[in-house]
Amino acid sequence: KMASTVLPNGIIIPEKYSRDWYNDLYHNWQELDNLLGASGPGDGTLTIQKNGTAVGTFSANQATNETVNIEVPTKTSDLSNDSGFLTGVTWNDVTDKPSFATVATSGSYNDLSNKPTIPTVNNGTLTIQQNGTTVDTFTANSSTDKTVNISVPAKTSDLSNDSGFLTLESLSANSIPFHNSYPRCKYLGTSITDAQNTAIKNRTYDDLFIGDYWTINGINWRIVAIDYYFNVGDTNFSKGNIIVMPDTVLYNAQMNETNTTAGAYYGSLMRTQNLNSARAIAQNAFGSHLANHRILLANSVDASGPSNWAWYDSDGVELPNEIQIYGTRVWGSALKGFDAGTQKQQFPLLALAPQFVNTRQTYWLQDVSSLSVSSSFAIVGNDGYAGSYYASHSDGVRPSFTLSYI
Known part of the structure; x- marks a missing residue:
C-alpha cells in the first residue's frame, strides 16, 4: 500500500491509486515538466495605458477573458486645444485690414452716409359714396x-321714375x-x-290687356x-265687358243644311242649333261670366x-262678322248696313296682331256673301284669304x- 504522493507542481496523488497508474502519471508529468521548465507556467501582468495612464491589466495565466476599451478621439471637438490654438478672431485682432466705413462693422442705419430721404407715410381716408351717400371708407x-x-x-325696374315718367301702370x-x-x-x-272679376x-281692367289669355281645358x-x-x-248694356276668342276653331259645322241664306245669320241653323256645342264649351270654361x-x-x-235687321238677345256666344275680323267688308253687302249692325268695329287685337286672324283653318263668319247671295256665307280661308x-x-x-x- 502506497502513501499519498505530492507532485512537483503541488498536485497530490491519493494513496488509494495503484502503483502502475501512478508510474504512468508520474512519467507523463516528468515529460510535461521538462517541456514547461522547472518553474511551471508564467503569470506576468499586462498593463494597458492611455497617454501614460493605466486603463486596465491582464494576467498571462488568467483564467477569464477581459476586454479593455481605449477611447480614441473621432472629432476635433474631442481634443483639448494647445497653447496658442485659435478658436476665433475678433475684428481688432485682424492686421493689415482695409479701411471700412463705420457702418460696415456697426450695421447701424445711423452710420450710413448719404442716406436717402424716406417719404412720410400718410394715412388719408378714401370715402366711397353712391349718389352722395357714404357707402364705405378706406385708409391709405x-x-x-x-x-x-x-x-x-x-x-x-331698379330705377325710380322721375316726375312725369310714363309707366305701364300709369298709362x-x-x-x-x-x-x-x-x-x-x-298668360292669365x-x-x-276675383281680382280680374273686380x-x-x-x-x-287692371292687369288685363288685349292678347292676354286663359288656358282652360286645353283651349x-x-x-x-x-x-x-x-x-x-x-x-x-252698361256693364264692363271683354270679348274672347279661342286661338283655333272648336269644331266644324254647317251654316245651314242646304245651300241657302234665308233668314240671314239670325235665322241660320248655325245660330239656332250649331252654336250650342260652343255654348256648352264656353259655359264649362266661364260659367256665369257669359x-x-x-x-x-x-x-x-x-x-x-x-x-232687314232687328234687336235680339245674345247669350254672349256669336260668330264674328267680316268687320270684326278684317276691319272692313269683303264679301258682305257694301250697299246696306244690315250685316254690320252693332258689330261695326274691328276687334283691336286683330288690327294690331293679324297673326291671330289666321289659324291655318277655315272658319265661318256672319256675313251673307255678295258673290252668291242666296247660297253662301263669308269665311276666313285656311290659307289666310277672305273668302x-x-x-x-x-x-x-x-x-x-x-x-x-258676376
Whole structure:
C-alpha cells in the first residue's frame, strides 16, 4: 500500500491509486515538466495605458477573458486645444485690414452716409359714396384689403321714375283705350280670378290687356277686345265687358243644311242649333261670366243681300262678322248696313296682331256673301284669304264670347 504522493507542481496523488497508474502519471508529468521548465507556467501582468495612464491589466495565466476599451478621439471637438490654438478672431485682432466705413462693422442705419430721404407715410381716408351717400371708407395706410361693392342698376325696374315718367301702370290706369292698344299676350291662369272679376266690374281692367289669355281645358281663350259692347243695345248694356276668342276653331259645322241664306245669320241653323256645342264649351270654361246683352242682327235676305235687321238677345256666344275680323267688308253687302249692325268695329287685337286672324283653318263668319247671295256665307280661308262658301259645307266654328263680371 502506497502513501499519498505530492507532485512537483503541488498536485497530490491519493494513496488509494495503484502503483502502475501512478508510474504512468508520474512519467507523463516528468515529460510535461521538462517541456514547461522547472518553474511551471508564467503569470506576468499586462498593463494597458492611455497617454501614460493605466486603463486596465491582464494576467498571462488568467483564467477569464477581459476586454479593455481605449477611447480614441473621432472629432476635433474631442481634443483639448494647445497653447496658442485659435478658436476665433475678433475684428481688432485682424492686421493689415482695409479701411471700412463705420457702418460696415456697426450695421447701424445711423452710420450710413448719404442716406436717402424716406417719404412720410400718410394715412388719408378714401370715402366711397353712391349718389352722395357714404357707402364705405378706406385708409391709405390700411394693413388689410377691403372690397367695396357699389350696386349699379341693371334693369329699368331698379330705377325710380322721375316726375312725369310714363309707366305701364300709369298709362293703363283708368285708360280703356290703352288696354285696347297694348297686345301684351300674357298668360292669365286657368280661370277668371276675383281680382280680374273686380277689374271688369269696375271697368279699370287692371292687369288685363288685349292678347292676354286663359288656358282652360286645353283651349287658349284670348282677349280680342275690351269694353266692346259698353253702352250698346236698345236696352243699354252698361256693364264692363271683354270679348274672347279661342286661338283655333272648336269644331266644324254647317251654316245651314242646304245651300241657302234665308233668314240671314239670325235665322241660320248655325245660330239656332250649331252654336250650342260652343255654348256648352264656353259655359264649362266661364260659367256665369257669359254676358247676356242686346245686339242687332240681319234677319232677311233679298236679291241684293241682307234686307232687314232687328234687336235680339245674345247669350254672349256669336260668330264674328267680316268687320270684326278684317276691319272692313269683303264679301258682305257694301250697299246696306244690315250685316254690320252693332258689330261695326274691328276687334283691336286683330288690327294690331293679324297673326291671330289666321289659324291655318277655315272658319265661318256672319256675313251673307255678295258673290252668291242666296247660297253662301263669308269665311276666313285656311290659307289666310277672305273668302265665301256654300252654306251646307261643314267648316270651322270659331265664335266670339262676351264676358262680364258676376
